[in-house]
Amino acid sequence: MKYETQLMGLPNLVGMGIGEKAGKPVIKVFVTHKVPESALRPQEIIPRLLEGYETDVEAIGVVTAQTQITKESK
Numbered sequence: 001m002k003y004e005t006q007l008m009g010l011p012n013l014v015g016m017g018i019g020e021k022a023g024k025p026v027i028k029v030f031v032t033h034k035v036p037e038s039a040l041r042p043q044e045i046i047p048r049l050l051e052g053y054e055t056d057v058e059a060i061g062v063v064t065a066q067t068q069i070t071k072e073s074k
Helices: none
Strands: 013-021 024-031 053-059
Touching: 013 053
Parallel strands: 024 053
Antiparallel strands: 013 024
């Protein structure tokens, strides 16, 4: 994704992907928690559009790696 490197440096941003909202393709932007735009500096605000696609910001909390338990590891 063209803007991924630039956006991944933003505070609270934990991931990005392609998704759907109201039947239309969107760029999903995952954050630990939402912050009002008024509390952000201009360069920290996620654009409403990227390459003609709307962005959809979704709060998902802190992301941590999970361990998969297999029969061999028991």
